[in-house]
Amino acid sequence: MRKRLPRQPLPYLMLAPSVIVxxxxxxxxxxxxxxxxxxxxxxxxxxxxxxxIGLSNYQMVFQITPFMxxxxxxxxxxxxxxxxxxxxxxxxxxxxNSQLRGMxxxxxxxxxxxxxxxxxxxxxFRYMFYEGSGLFSWLLTGLGFAVPERGLLGSSHTxxxxxxxxxxxxxxxxxxxxxxxxxxxxxxxxxxxxxxxGASRVQMFWRIILPLIKPTAVIIIMIRFMxxxxxxxxxxxxxxxxxxxxxxxLSYNLYYEGLVNYNIGLAAAMTWLIVVIVTIIxxxxxxxxxxxxxx
Amino acid sequence: MARTKGISxxxxxxxxxxxxxxxxxxxxxxxxxxxxxxxxxKQAKTINVLVVGDPFQFAxxxxxxxxxxxxxxxxxxxxxxxxxxxxxxxxxxxxxxxDADVVTVDQMWVSQYADNGWIIPLDDYAKAxxxxxxxxxxxxxxHSLNTWxxxxxxxxxxxxxxxxxxxxxxxxxxxxxxPPKTPAEAGDWTWARYxxxxxxxxxxxxxxKRMYGTVVCGAQPIPIVHMYTQLAASYGTRWFASFPEVxxxxxxxxxxxxxxxxxxxxxxxxxxxxxxxPPEAINYVWFDAGTRFSQADIxxxxxxxxxxxLVKNSGYMTGTPSExxxxxxxxxxxxxxxxxxxxxxLGGWSLGIPRYSDNQDEAWQFxxxxxxxxxxxAMALVPDYNYQFSDFGRLSLYQDxxxxxxxxxxxxxxxxxxxxxxxxxxxPIPIYTSLEGVYGLxxxxxxxxxxxxxxxxxTTEVLFNNILAGNQYVPNYLLESYDDTLENTIAxxxxxxx
Numbered sequence: 149m150r151k152r153l154p155r156q157p158l159p160y161l162m163l164a165p166s167v168i169v170x171x172x173x174x175x176x177x178x179x180x181x182x183x184x185x186x187x188x189x190x191x192x193x194x195x196x197x198x199x200x201i202g203l204s205n206y207q208m209v210f211q212i213t214p215f216m217x218x219x220x221x222x223x224x225x226x227x228x229x230x231x232x233x234x235x236x237x238x239x240x241x242x243x244x245n246s247q248l249r250g251m252x253x254x255x256x257x258x259x260x261x262x263x264x265x266x267x268x269x270x271x272x273f274r275y276m277f278y279e280g281s282g283l284f285s286w287l288l289t290g291l292g293f294a295v296p297e298r299g300l301l302g303s304s305h306t307x308x309x310x311x312x313x314x315x316x317x318x319x320x321x322x323x324x325x326x327x328x329x330x331x332x333x334x335x336x337x338x339x340x341x342x343x344x345x346g347a348s349r350v351q352m353f354w355r356i357i358l359p360l361i362k363p364t365a366v367i368i369i370m371i372r373f374m375x376x377x378x379x380x381x382x383x384x385x386x387x388x389x390x391x392x393x394x395x396x397x398l399s400y401n402l403y404y405e406g407l408v409n410y411n412i413g414l415a416a417a418m419t420w421l422i423v424v425i426v427t428i429i430x431x432x433x434x435x436x437x438x439x440x441x442x443x
Numbered sequence: 444m445a446r447t448k449g450i451s452x453x454x455x456x457x458x459x460x461x462x463x464x465x466x467x468x469x470x471x472x473x474x475x476x477x478x479x480x481x482x483x484x485k486q487a488k489t490i491n492v493l494v495v496g497d498p499f500q501f502a503x504x505x506x507x508x509x510x511x512x513x514x515x516x517x518x519x520x521x522x523x524x525x526x527x528x529x530x531x532x533x534x535x536x537x538x539x540x541x542d543a544d545v546v547t548v549d550q551m552w553v554s555q556y557a558d559n560g561w562i563i564p565l566d567d568y569a570k571a572x573x574x575x576x577x578x579x580x581x582x583x584x585x586h587s588l589n590t591w592x593x594x595x596x597x598x599x600x601x602x603x604x605x606x607x608x609x610x611x612x613x614x615x616x617x618x619x620x621x622p623p624k625t626p627a628e629a630g631d632w633t634w635a636r637y638x639x640x641x642x643x644x645x646x647x648x649x650x651x652k653r654m655y656g657t658v659v660c661g662a663q664p665i666p667i668v669h670m671y672t673q674l675a676a677s678y679g680t681r682w683f684a685s686f687p688e689v690x691x692x693x694x695x696x697x698x699x700x701x702x703x704x705x706x707x708x709x710x711x712x713x714x715x716x717x718x719x720x721p722p723e724a725i726n727y728v729w730f731d732a733g734t735r736f737s738q739a740d741i742x743x744x745x746x747x748x749x750x751x752x753l754v755k756n757s758g759y760m761t762g763t764p765s766e767x768x769x770x771x772x773x774x775x776x777x778x779x780x781x782x783x784x785x786x787x788x789l790g791g792w793s794l795g796i797p798r799y800s801d802n803q804d805e806a807w808q809f810x811x812x813x814x815x816x817x818x819x820x821a822m823a824l825v826p827d828y829n830y831q832f833s834d835f836g837r838l839s840l841y842q843d844x845x846x847x848x849x850x851x852x853x854x855x856x857x858x859x860x861x862x863x864x865x866x867x868x869x870x871p872i873p874i875y876t877s878l879e880g881v882y883g884l885x886x887x888x889x890x891x892x893x894x895x896x897x898x899x900x901x902t903t904e905v906l907f908n909n910i911l912a913g914n915q916y917v918p919n920y921l922l923e924s925y926d927d928t929l930e931n932t933i934a935x936x937x938x939x940x941x
Contacts, residue, residue, distance in 0.1 A: 297722035
């Protein structure tokens with residue numbers, strides 16, 4: 149027993165930094181939020197938690213905030229956005245991989261939108277969506293589409309889609325670059341063998357290329373879905389969740405309760421509801437996408 | 444051979460020590476200069492002032508040297524957006540850190556900050572210094588912006604009312620008399636008459652430009668609440684059963700009364716005003732509405748008094764004269780019925796002193812100067828952006844001939860301020876922001892056609908009840924109440940005279 153003692157602390161010491169970081173950055177804030185979600189604590193009325201109120205904050209999330217509208221918008225935005233960005237990104241990645249002329253410069257230019265801060269993208273698109281002289285309004289009118297009288301950001305039919313357009317512009321290149329890297333890892337001999345066997349381009353894509361880059365694709369889809377699920381910057385700059393609740397997302401809802409109304413207890417309850425929802429969605433996704441996965 | 448061409452260890456050490464020495468000496472003057480500055484700063488204190496990016500901030504920034512020259516107190520002025528300022532203040536208050544010595548306080552934050560003990564009352568300071576000239580302040584302004592539970596917490600640096608701004612050339616072309624400049628002249632200047640003006644002006648053409656009758660603020664939640672609540676207050680809307688005054692039992696009663704007939708009528712009329720506005724006004728925040736008027740396609744609108752001067756520019760604080768710089772005038776708001784009672788929404792920004800400031804005496808000197816006659820007049824005389832500051836809370840400034848020459852609408856503005864009571868259109872209770880959030884959202888839904896006024900106000904009342912119950916305001920308000928009337932504010936001012 150005595151002989152063993154000096155050896156025992158070493159693994160713990162080695163693990164300690166990770167545990168400390170994990171605890172201070174993840175577990176403690178989540179635990180803090182969980183505890184306070186059961187307390188009445190509104191900074192507008194008191195600097196400290198006032199009293200234990202059980203599940204009232206969770207009940208209030210549904211009673212006084214447009215939580216369900218925000219959830220619907222968030223799901224539309226994250227599922228639709230991820231889907232479009234993935235397929236646009238895939239198309240661009242295939243083009244980049246086609247060894248056409250000018251692809252080197254295209255790759256360089258392509259990454260630029262991703263490097264722009266979302267808040268800047270928001271302001272940029274705000275001007276492009278402008279009712280009078282905005283680029284998008286002009287383009288849509290030119291193509292024969294009717295632009296809403298209140299502007300693209302002012303109509304409840306187009307506000308959420310307009311936010312999605314800005315996000316797609318910014319993040320499609322990210323998909324393209326990552327998927328392009330995936331395409332580069334596809335062994336040339338397998339593609340050649342398929343070609344010799346008489347596989348068409350479509351067959352090669354669906355039967356060979358897509359399965360081979362699936363590991364990259366499922367991870368990138370999961371990351372982007374989670375990012376889109378937390379969409380805040382573009383909503384804040386472009387519409388502030390309006391008109392009405394037409395473009396309000398869960399993150400904006402959370403921001404509003406936490407940093408505008410300063411209702412800490414309520415915001416904590418909402419945080420946990422969002423955590424639970426994301427966890428369920430991601431686990432279902434993992435179950436489906438990672439089936440037969442060799443870890 | 445190779446060794447003699449290469450660098451020896453001794454040579455390396457010699458060179459690096461020389462380089463290090465050179466760097467040390469090169470840095471020395473740079474290091475010593477700030478030290479000297481710091482010594483100076485220690486002798487003459489410097490205070491940190493956090494302000495919001497509003498028109499007054501531009502003027503204040505230009506005259507700070509005058510304050511330093513007079514008092515020897517330096518000022519670090521930091522300008523933040525509305526959201527950022529509130530977040531920064533709350534963070535510093537909760538963490539009890541002396542982030543700033545003077546802070547700008549929205550009238551809606553006073554009750555929160557006071558009840559939480561985050562700012563100090565100014566009663567003793569005001570009473571001790573005769574040059575505060577407390578009786579020079581317009582009582583309605585102090586009542587609306589600066590008092591809570593019978594104490595003075597802040598002093599106004601930018602006091603706003605709401606009035607009508609109209610195009611003189613368009614009214615003349617339409618054969619409409621100009622709106623009155625005083626309540627005494629008001630006659631039949633009612634909201635019904637106002638709507639007739641808007642309908643007449645709407646659709647007029649000047650050259651090839653189509654005119655809109657008016658412009659409203661439609662963005663949710665704060666901008667639309669700011670504009671709409673003025674109309675609603677004029678129609679007799681009250682948010683609660685008894686606030687700011689107490690009921691017959693001497694307590695505040697926060698039972699919501701927002702779903703009233705008066706409010707339904709007001710909201711239906713606000714929708715009509717929106718229908719005579721540019722459609723994109725549904726997304727307009729404060730300055731969007733003002734800027735739109737500057738673009739010369741709006742007949743008439745009502746808005747905060749800073750727009751009396753802001754519309755002189757083609758854009759918000761651009762300094763480029765607008766097309767309508769010589770073609771507009773201002774007047775008082777209409778009433779619901781001819782000769783009826785008016786409640787003008789008063790709002791604006793004030794200066795307060797955080798509890799955690801280490802320089803409260805110096806902070807008070809700054810508050811007193813910046814809200815005093817001297818500081819306010821200096822701000823008003825800054826010629827930048829075509830003179831952009833006339834948001835006075837002091838009577839003497841409205842009566843100053845030099846200022847009247849620059850801002851000719853000051854007599855009309857004073858009449859507006861005297862009709863004001865900011866605690867009725869937007870009750871400044873600590874949880875106001877939460878109520879404003881749901882109210883603004885429902886108002887916006889009416890403009891977008893998602894809900895009728897009846898549906899929106901019924902929903903608002905339910906949400907108000909939930910919020911008020913969740914924050915323990917109903918069924919019974921558990922904290923102490925205070926009969927927050929203008930008369931009590933006048934009594935407080937009397938007691939604070941040095």
